[in-house]
Amino acid sequence: MSIFYSVDRGQSLNTGDILDLATPSCPIKPLAAHTLSIFDNGVSYHANNYFFNYQINLVQSEERFGATIEMLLEERRRNSFPEKPSRFQSLFACESVREAAWFRGFSKYSIDTPIFEIHASAG
Incomplete structure (x- = not known):
């Protein structure tokens, strides 16, 4: 089991999730x-919330480029780098609390934006 640290930018995580x-x-x-x-x-959750969410990534017209571009990039990953993980099935996390805190500051999130410890199983 690996341990990582994720900044909860959406304030949607709870201990034990x-x-x-x-x-x-x-x-x-x-x-x-x-x-x-x-x-x-x-x-x-990241894929459903960020790639397929009208309020975040999809524009309110027939020109929905954000999700279309993501799908094209995913097709490229599947064809050229099938051994690499998909962004659609991943969670952005850091290897240390210090890195996560740096990312939180760099991204201009408030100091009270929580950082969660993530226990990841292989696979």
Whole structure:
């Protein structure tokens, strides 16, 4: 088991939470079925919240470039670097509390933005 540290920028984590993969919730109809087919074992909370969220990454028009670009980058990763982890199934974390605190400051988040210790199992 590995231990990492994650800045809870969305203030959505609680002590004891289990961060399992979830069903993809891509709101773009042409991408929804494709997303389900390539992530049949699920995506991270980060993917559902940041890549497929209209308020964050998707624009309010038919030009939804953010998620489309992410999917193209994922296809490139799958074809060229299949042994590398997908960003859609990952969590951004640091190797030390000090690195996480630096990231929190660098990202201009408040000093009281929590840093959580993450216990990651292999796989």
